[in-house]
Amino acid sequence: EDQVTQSPEALRLQEGESSSLNCSYTVSGLRGLFWYRQDPGKGPEFLFTLYSAGEEKEKERLKATLTKKESFLHITAPKPEDSATYLCAVQPRGGATNKLIFGTGTLLAVQP
Amino acid sequence: DAGVTQSPTHLIKTRGQQVTLRCSPKSGHDTVSWYQQALGQGPQFIFQYYEEEERQRGNFPDRFSGHQFPNYSSELNVNALLLGDSALYLCASSYQETQYFGPGTRLLVL
Numbered sequence: 001e002d003q004v005t006q007s008p009e010a011l012r013l014q015e016g017e018s019s020s021l022n023c024s025y026t027v028s029g030l031r032g033l034f035w036y037r038q039d040p041g042k043g044p045e046f047l048f049t050l051y052s053a054g055e056e057k058e059k060e061r062l063k064a065t066l067t068k069k070e071s072f073l074h075i076t077a078p079k080p081e082d083s084a085t086y087l088c089a090v091q092p093r094g095g096a097t098n099k100l101i102f103g104t105g106t107l108l109a110v111q112p
Numbered sequence: 113d114a115g116v117t118q119s120p121t122h123l124i125k126t127r128g129q130q131v132t133l134r135c136s137p138k139s140g141h142d143t144v145s146w147y148q149q150a151l152g153q154g155p156q157f158i159f160q161y162y163e164e165e166e167r168q169r170g171n172f173p174d175r176f177s178g179h180q181f182p183n184y185s186s187e188l189n190v191n192a193l194l195l196g197d198s199a200l201y202l203c204a205s206s207y208q209e210t211q212y213f214g215p216g217t218r219l220l221v222l
Contacts, residue, residue: 044202087155
C-alpha cells in the first residue's frame with residue numbers, strides 16, 4: 001500500500017535556527033514527490049516537485065531533496081513568516097489519474 | 113490569473129442533509145480533483161474528473177458524488193450527511209502532474 005510518513009509532527013525553531021523536515025514514503029512506482037505549505041484554514045500552496053533520486057530544488061530559504069525512500073525539506077535561517085504546516089505528497093506512477101497521497105504534515109513554528 | 117476558486121467558504125448543515133460544493137479551476141486546467149481534510153490530517157483523495165467523467169475514486173462511499181461541466185468547473189455533492197463528514201473540502205486543478213489547490217470549503221455537520 002502506498003504510504004507517506006512525515007516527521008517530526010511538530011517543530012519549534014528560533015528565528016535563524018536551521019533544520020530539516022523528513023518525508024518517508026513507500027510507493028509501487030513514483031511519478032513525483034510534492035511539497036506544499038498550508039497556512040491555518042487555507043488550501044495547500046505548491047512549493048516543489050521532485051521526480052528522481054538525487055534531485056534538489058530551492059526556493060528562498062527552502063531546499064528540497066529526494067532519495068529512493070525519503071525526501072527532506074531543509075529550512076535555512078527561518079523567519080517567523082515561515083511558520084506553517086508543511087505537507088509532503090507522492091504521486092504514484094500508473095493508474096488513470098495524477099492523484100496525490102499525503103502525509104499528515106509537520107507543523108512548524110518559528111519564534112522571533 | 114485567478115487561481116482555483118471554491119464556494120461557499122463555510123457551511124453548516126445538520127445530519128441527514130445534502131450539500132453541494134463548487135469549484136472553478138485555474139485558467140488552462142482541465143482536470144479537477146477533490147480532497148477531504150480532517151483536522152490535523154493530510155488531505156485524502158475523494159475523486160478526480162477529466163473530460164466530464166470520474167476517472168478514479170478514493171476510499172469514499174457512494175454518498176459522495178461529483179460532476180464536471182464543459183467549462184471544467186466541478187461540483188462535489190454529499191448526501192445523507194454524517195457528523196464525520198465535518199472537514200475542509202479542497203478542490204485542486206491541474207493540466208499535467210502538479211495540482212494547485214483552492215482555499216477550501218469548511219463544512220460543519222451538527
